[in-house]
Amino acid sequence: MFDIKINIMDNVDMDIISNIEYKLLNGFDLTQNELDYFLNYVAYQTRVLLSFKKNKNIEDYNFNFMCDTAQSIIARYFDELGLVYNAVQTQDAISKDILGHSFIVCSFMVDGLDKSYIIDPTFNQFFDIDRCKESEFKVINNNVLKTPDLGYFALKSNENSQNSIKKLLKRGYIKLNEETAKIYGDLFYKTKLGSVNYFNSNLEMPGNIYIKSFLKANSKLTYTLDELREMGLSLETCYKDKKNSINF
Numbered sequence: 001m002f003d004i005k006i007n008i009m010d011n012v013d014m015d016i017i018s019n020i021e022y023k024l025l026n027g028f029d030l031t032q033n034e035l036d037y038f039l040n041y042v043a044y045q046t047r048v049l050l051s052f053k054k055n056k057n058i059e060d061y062n063f064n065f066m067c068d069t070a071q072s073i074i075a076r077y078f079d080e081l082g083l084v085y086n087a088v089q090t091q092d093a094i095s096k097d098i099l100g101h102s103f104i105v106c107s108f109m110v111d112g113l114d115k116s117y118i119i120d121p122t123f124n125q126f127f128d129i130d131r132c133k134e135s136e137f138k139v140i141n142n143n144v145l146k147t148p149d150l151g152y153f154a155l156k157s158n159e160n161s162q163n164s165i166k167k168l169l170k171r172g173y174i175k176l177n178e179e180t181a182k183i184y185g186d187l188f189y190k191t192k193l194g195s196v197n198y199f200n201s202n203l204e205m206p207g208n209i210y211i212k213s214f215l216k217a218n219s220k221l222t223y224t225l226d227e228l229r230e231m232g233l234s235l236e237t238c239y240k241d242k243k244n245s246i247n248f
Contacts, residue, residue: 001127001151002162004169005059009044014238017041021239024081029109042235043121043172046073049233050122063122069233070122071102072223077235078106079225089219090188094210099126099150099191102222105176105214116215118184121172126150126187134199143195150187156201157183176214178207185210 020038023030030038050066050073051058063070071087078085085106090098103120126132132151137144154165161183168174168184182204190200228234 001129001132001155002166002169004124004127004166006047006124006169007040007044007171008059009040012041012044018238021081021237024083024108025239029111032110035108035110035115039117039119039173040171042074042077043119045235046070046121047172049073049235053231053233062125062128064125067102067120067122067125068222070120071104071219072221072228073233073235074104074119074121075221076223076225076228077237078104080237081239083108086215086217087219087221088214088217092219093213093217094185094188095192097193098188099147101126101188102219105217116176116211117173118168118176118180118214119173120168123168123172127154127169137199144193144200147191147193147200150191153187153190153200176211178211180207181210181214182207 016034016037020030020034022028023034024038047058047061047063050063050070051061054061054066075085075087083106085104088103088105090101101120103118103123105116105118107114107116109115126149128149129151131149132155133148134152136146136148136152138146154162157165160179164174164180164183165187174180174184185207186204189205190203192200192203223231223233225234
């Protein structure tokens with residue numbers, strides 16, 4: 001759906017990553033270019049690990065049911081860098097009767113400004129065209145028992161919303177603000193089960209409500225760092241090789 005190819009980083013400059021890790025560990029601000037490079041790296045490497053573990057081609061894999069693993073990979077990596085993040089679970093942060101999904105929200109200092117991001121490398125799993133059809137609705141006695149996946153609702157959104165969704169599908173992360181929080185949060189809210197509006201099309205909340213919920217989230221991670229290492233799914237830091245140097 002949307003014919004989006006995920007971002008591929010074939011030639012990661014590990015010197016750049018090492019310097020960024022050093023700066024994060026020691027409380028230095030990043031430039032916007034550094035942050036974009038770092039987040040692209042984190043999302044891509046997480047996808048690489050998940051694809052390799054499942055013996056899938058990264059360009060074709062949709063990362064079904066891997067969101068909690070991805071969340072743990074990123075969170076444990078961020079732990080090693082001393083970053084403060086929120087591990088978010090949609091059924092805790094939005095509503096208990098919606099599609100369950102796990103992701104990370106993290107803030108970074110960028111040129112003196114605090115910027116928050118949704119980091120969700122497995123968001124693509126909800127855009128399989130076969131699961132995004134109106135026929136996927138199961139409604140009995142005006143109660144919704146099942147909904148299509150997020151792609152169904154994304155196709156009904158406006159062009160600006162679809163552009164943000166496409167960015168997230170491609171990169172695996174997106175800046176968190178009231179606009180993107182509403183776009184992202186509403187897609188999940190529209191999967192609400194029970195007695196709701198016709199085909200859930202009118203289910204929505206303001207972006208600031210989602211942001212408050214995301215920033216209060218503290219869901220339990222599925223895996224420890226040691227468990228990830230045992231499974232070959234840990235994203236390891238490389239700053240230790242250059243702990244006494246940094247190039248600004």
